[in-house]
Amino acid sequence: MELLGERKKAILAAVIESYIRTGEPVGSKLLTQYLDYAVSSATIRNELADLCARGYLEQPHTSAGRVPTAKAFRLYIDELMPRRALEIERRNAITRRLQSAAGDPERLLSEATQILSETTGCAAITTPPQESAGRLRRVEFLRMSARTVMVAVMTSSGTLRSRLCRVDPSVDDEQLAALNTLLMDRYVGQPLSGIHLTSLQQLMFPLGKSGLAMAGLITGFCDLIQQSIEADVRLSGQFALLENPDYQWEHARLLLNFLSRRERLAAMLSMYTEGLQVLLGSESLCPELNGSSVIMTRYSPDGQQSGSIGLIGPVRMDYADVIPQLEFMARSMEKMMAELW
Secondary structure (H helix, E strand, O other), rough: OOOOOOHHHHHHHHHHHHHHHHHHOOOOHHHOOOOOOOOOOHHHHHHHHHHHHOOOOOOOOOOOOOEEEHHHHHHHHHHHHHHOOOHHHHHHHHHHHHHHHOOOOOOOOHHHHHHHHHHHHHHEEOOOHHHHHEEEEEEEEEEEOOOOEEEEEEEEEEEEEEEEEOOOOOOOOOHHHHHHHHHHHOOOEEHHOOOOOHHHHOOOOOHHHHHHHHHHHHHHHHHHHHHHHHHOOEEOOHHHHHHOOOOHHHHHHHHHHHHHHHHHHHEEEEEEEEOOOEEHHHHOOOOOHHHHEEEEEEOOOOOOOEEEEEEEEEOOHHHHHHHHHHHHHHHHHHHHHHHHH
């Protein structure tokens, strides 16, 4: 990234922090109040014009102030943002709420997600440690009657889910066993997020005509996998984004549609495995997240198995406040889950 002088950096940081607070374009006159040293309005205007030319600022209207671009927020997060620890009062409040659910990993994940969404105003997402959940362990087809078969799925967390499916009476036990073997060979040990209806439909071809007769079983299996994914991805606060002034209705609709697809959330979170990640707009590679930020980190109760915890919200968010909350939550979950394990 190109180098900026200290004065330009100070002006850019002041623009970003004012814009985060107000959501309004920032003018040169206002900036003189935020800088620690005396700079004339004319000098500030020249610096703002240069920052616009470099792609850090935009000017919505000819006579309006400037607003920061995603490029500016990237520089701010990487270099300019003040780093601070979460205040002790807020740490204690989070700890008290988490301790009320500390004896149950499922409740702990749900509570952590709820706390983050409430305190940040963003959509919060958590997933359990990957090796304790999120992979297929076993699938069974159990005939209940000539027209009814129970599909049972067990994940690596030990969770068992089942449902009854109707089948064509022409499907015999040998065909059921063939489908069972095919699914076991193809998917056991695989991440649940990689099992979807498109790949399952391709498995029907080796089964010939019997594959069509067993389409209901394959759909039932896919539905159980989807239920397992949704159980492993906790999501909270997504509907509050509808009230955020930074999102127009159509943008909010696309974002909520993306958030409703838990398998895509799980796949996105699993791509980033180390440290804190802040993805701005198109950096996430998901068109629905253009205009949004994704902040993610990992937590590992035993140093090996790790889960994800993250936030999705507008690019204009208070990163200096939100990031310490996310990092403290991750370390708290690490500690409480380690004690349980």
